[in-house]
Amino acid sequence: MTHKIAFLGTGKIGEALLGGMLRAGRPPSDLLATVRRAERAQALRARHGVEVVTNAEAAKTANTLILAVKPQDMPALLEELAPHTPADRLVITAAAGITTAFVESRLTPGTPVVRVMPNTPALVDEAMSVISGGTHAAERHLALAEEIFDSVGKTMRLPESQQDAATALSGSGPAYFYFLVEAMTDAGILLGLPRDKAHDLIVQAAVGASVMLRDSGEHPVKLREAVTSPGGTTISAIRELETHGVRAALIAAIEAAKRRSESLSQP
Numbered sequence: 617m618t619h620k621i622a623f624l625g626t627g628k629i630g631e632a633l634l635g636g637m638l639r640a641g642r643p644p645s646d647l648l649a650t651v652r653r654a655e656r657a658q659a660l661r662a663r664h665g666v667e668v669v670t671n672a673e674a675a676k677t678a679n680t681l682i683l684a685v686k687p688q689d690m691p692a693l694l695e696e697l698a699p700h701t702p703a704d705r706l707v708i709t710a711a712a713g714i715t716t717a718f719v720e721s722r723l724t725p726g727t728p729v730v731r732v733m734p735n736t737p738a739l740v741d742e743a744m745s746v747i748s749g750g751t752h753a754a755e756r757h758l759a760l761a762e763e764i765f766d767s768v769g770k771t772m773r774l775p776e777s778q779q780d781a782a783t784a785l786s787g788s789g790p791a792y793f794y795f796l797v798e799a800m801t802d803a804g805i806l807l808g809l810p811r812d813k814a815h816d817l818i819v820q821a822a823v824g825a826s827v828m829l830r831d832s833g834e835h836p837v838k839l840r841e842a843v844t845s846p847g848g849t850t851i852s853a854i855r856e857l858e859t860h861g862v863r864a865a866l867i868a869a870i871e872a873a874k875r876r877s878e879s880l881s882q883p
């Protein structure tokens with residue numbers, strides 16, 4: 617029997633995940649999407665060939681429901697879903713800060729809920745999806761969530777107590793790298809390089825550094841030391857980064873993201 621997966625709230629992350637699942641070989645007929653606006657429904661049908669239905673139809677038809685609305689829209693969505701969602705559905709919530717307890721308390725008692733924090737590199741099959749089970753999530757539910765999210769990159773299981781930290785580091789993580797690239801491009805402009813050349817230089821430095829971080833097995837400090845020649849250019853830059861508190865700023869920024877994630881389940 618086919619296992620149908622529905623995306624409830626198919627915005628940026630929902631569409632990134634849906635596209636990845638299609639690339640991984642799931643037929644469009646196994647996927648359903650829900651949206652708020654008719655133009656969005658039309659665009660999803662045209663781009664991916666998936667059926668767009670109402671939230672109630674998705675809950676009645678699909679075996680797994682992936683909730684991908686904004687945290688602020690989650691209470692209204694759960695209220696709408698509750699009367700139509702039998703307790704044998706696997707409910708996966710991908711919203712920042714929304715706990716499995718928050719979802720469980722609004723659905724039929726006993727419903728298995730899994731919390732997953734993916735990130736947008738799902739668009740290029742390089743996501744990291746952090747997975748935690750709720751009260752009624754058995755090993756088979758976690759394995760199913762892993763199988764679904766493996767199709768868009770890597771997965772990692774963590775206890776739910778660490779999900780807000782994972783959201784701050786990994787869910788939001790790509791944004792920090794884009795921010796760094798923006799700032800470095802500005803530096804290139806200041807130094808007189810054309811914007812497109814500066815961009816290409818930085819992106820290739822980022823790709824090269826990422827592959828070395830992933831594949832060399834070396835500690836980041838070792839990799840940085842190998843770039844930092846005595847009396848050279850890199851150490852002049854590092855001194856400025858330390859003087860301007862960039863390390864402390866990153867730690868404070870990520871701590872703020874975690875606090876924001878924690879606050880999103882509060883009424």
Ligand SMILES: NC(=O)C1=CN([C@@H]2O[C@H](COP(=O)(O)OP(=O)(O)OC[C@H]3O[C@@H](n4cnc5c(N)ncnc54)[C@H](O)[C@@H]3O)[C@@H](O)[C@H]2O)C=CC1
Nearest residue numbers: 625627628629651652684685686687689710711712734735
């Ligand atoms: N953008 C990202 O990098 C990541 C986002 N998330 C989480 O995913 C969720 C969605 O984020 P985005 O995709 O960035 O936002 P988005 O605004 O692009 O997508 C949300 C979509 O849900 C739709 N929607 C809202 N209420 C609905 C309802 N009742 N029925 C049907 N559709 C409804 C909206 O029209 C919108 O298209 C958030 O909870 C966020 O925390 C998680 C990981 C990464």
Ligand SMILES: O=C(O)[C@@H]1CCC=N1
Nearest residue numbers: 711712783787788789
């Ligand atoms: O900024 C946000 O709230 C979402 C969750 C993680 C990435 N984007």
